[in-house]
Amino acid sequence: MIHVEHLSKAFSDSKRGTRLAVDDVSFNVHAGEVFGLLGPNGAGKTTTLRMLATLLKPSSGTASLNGFEITREPEKVREQIGFLSGDMGLYGRLTPLEILDFFGKLNGMDAARRASRIQGLVTMLDMQSFTGTRTDKLSTGMKQKTAIARTMLHEPAVLILDEPTSGLDVPTARTIETAIVDAKKAGKCVLYSTHVMEEAEYLCDRIGVISGGKMKMIGTMEELRAATGKQRLREIFLDLLGLED
Amino acid sequence: MRLSIVNAIYRKEMLDLVRDRRTLISMVAVPVLVIPLLLNVSTRLMSRIQEKSEEEAKSMAVAVRMTTPALREALEKAQIQIVEKDDLKDAVLTKTAAAGVEEIAGTPVEVRIYADNSNPTSSAAAARVRVALDDFKDEKVRESLRGSGIPDSVLTPFTLKRVNIAGRGRWRGWRGEACWVTCCC
Numbered sequence: 001m002i003h004v005e006h007l008s009k010a011f012s013d014s015k016r017g018t019r020l021a022v023d024d025v026s027f028n029v030h031a032g033e034v035f036g037l038l039g040p041n042g043a044g045k046t047t048t049l050r051m052l053a054t055l056l057k058p059s060s061g062t063a064s065l066n067g068f069e070i071t072r073e074p075e076k077v078r079e080q081i082g083f084l085s086g087d088m089g090l091y092g093r094l095t096p097l098e099i100l101d102f103f104g105k106l107n108g109m110d111a112a113r114r115a116s117r118i119q120g121l122v123t124m125l126d127m128q129s130f131t132g133t134r135t136d137k138l139s140t141g142m143k144q145k146t147a148i149a150r151t152m153l154h155e156p157a158v159l160i161l162d163e164p165t166s167g168l169d170v171p172t173a174r175t176i177e178t179a180i181v182d183a184k185k186a187g188k189c190v191l192y193s194t195h196v197m198e199e200a201e202y203l204c205d206r207i208g209v210i211s212g213g214k215m216k217m218i219g220t221m222e223e224l225r226a227a228t229g230k231q232r233l234r235e236i237f238l239d240l241l242g243l244e245d
Numbered sequence: 246m247r248l249s250i251v252n253a254i255y256r257k258e259m260l261d262l263v264r265d266r267r268t269l270i271s272m273v274a275v276p277v278l279v280i281p282l283l284l285n286v287s288t289r290l291m292s293r294i295q296e297k298s299e300e301e302a303k304s305m306a307v308a309v310r311m312t313t314p315a316l317r318e319a320l321e322k323a324q325i326q327i328v329e330k331d332d333l334k335d336a337v338l339t340k341t342a343a344a345g346v347e348e349i350a351g352t353p354v355e356v357r358i359y360a361d362n363s364n365p366t367s368s369a370a371a372a373r374v375r376v377a378l379d380d381f382k383d384e385k386v387r388e389s390l391r392g393s394g395i396p397d398s399v400l401t402p403f404t405l406k407r408v409n410i411a412g413r414g415r416w417r418g419w420r421g422e423a424c425w426v427t428c429c430c
């Protein structure tokens with residue numbers, strides 16, 4: 001489903017010169033799998049996800065989603081994905097219902113499908129109490145639920161979620177985690193980034209630990225344990241980063 | 246792009262716009278409030294300038310160079326101060342006279358009025374001169390016709406008088422506009 005090969009991205013600015021934000025990263029994510037990109041701040045998670053969502057051009061390397069290459073067929077790639085960016089990208093003066101309906105139309109969904117799909121997401125994400133409130137008056141958690149619903153609305157084959165639970169309280173984060181598990185059960189391919197260990201441990205089939213733009217290790221929890229000789233993900237993570245707990 | 250998508254984007258943008266107070270205010274309030282306000286202020290300013298120049302024109306002399314005493318008398322009858330000058334144009338341009346009047350011999354006699362139209366006082370003075378000389382010309386024509394036995398009621402069917410009431414009514418118009426603006430918002 002997602003196939004990433006030697007992907008790199010260099011940024012150059014006058015102060016820091018040219019730096020590799022993503023450095024020769026390769027991994028695969030299959031249908032019905034949740035892959036977690038785990039890394040500290042500035043590791044290159046967002047940059048990687050933005051390249052896969054065709055919002056950034058890679059400096060080198062290639063990637064394909066559902067068989068479509070990100071630089072050659074960006075439009076096709078965009079049809080395959082639901083992308084949740086860190087800034088959520090909601091319209092403050094519209095209500096969640098209006099936003100969902102608008103994105104449904106943009107994705108060519110007919111009225112009946114929009115209505116039933118929106119109804120389903122609102123129930124699943126427990127959004128009933130605020131669907132008619134302007135988004136700029138909602139809490140962070142409510143906004144994030146709206147953004148997740150928008151990402152999943154058109155039932156894309158691939159979900160790319162950038163820190164979907166960051167800054168949320170436990171019940172809200174749990175609702176979102178449940179939505180991710182449901183998407184996986186429905187056969188979706190989920191790639192998401194986080195720096196929350198417990199969440200990655202609980203949710204991911206496989207984890208890729210990224211730091212300084214480099215993929216340090218990829219594997220299931222068992223594989224990571226075997227490779228590092230550590231038990232908990234926190235210990236494994238610090239070990240891979242070369243830090244002591 | 247498909248028409249349904251264009252339509253969806255259009256509707257979303259309109260909804261967004263209608264709920265955006267700040268943009269709405271700048272789109273509606275500026276034309277409805279600020280433009281009439283500017284118009285009103287500029288109209289009042291213009292009429293103030295005009296009034297002032299008419300006052301000034303009354304107190305300033307008009308430079309003349311003419312030989313027919315009747316013409317001079319006509320100006321004096323209209324309470325226009327006159328002063329003899331050789332170079333009329335220079336007098337007007339250097340503002341030593343508000344306007345210039347020159348009589349050029351011939352049949353008929355030509356009377357030239359010199360004014361500096363970039364100076365409102367000069368224009369106002371020239372207008373006063375023109376009215377005085379027009380009245381004088383009308384009177385002359387009337388006199389000759391009267392001699393041919395045409396009755397006065399035909400020669401003067403009505404008289405005309407302009408009255409400026411700006412001083413009294415100035416605020417009435419403004420309040421009317423302000424009220425209209427309130428209704429619209």
Ligand SMILES: Nc1ncnc2c1ncn2[C@@H]1O[C@H](COP(=O)(O)OP(=O)(O)O)[C@@H](O)[C@H]1O
Nearest residue numbers: 011013021039040041042043044045046047048
């Ligand atoms: N547009 C950009 N221009 C320059 N540098 C950037 C840009 N975006 C990200 N970076 C840099 O790339 C590195 C990785 O950033 P990012 O991918 O956002 O990290 P993460 O999401 O893992 O916290 C950081 O050092 C960041 O400063």
Ligand SMILES: [Mg+2]
Nearest residue numbers: 045046047086
């Ligand atoms: Mg990030």
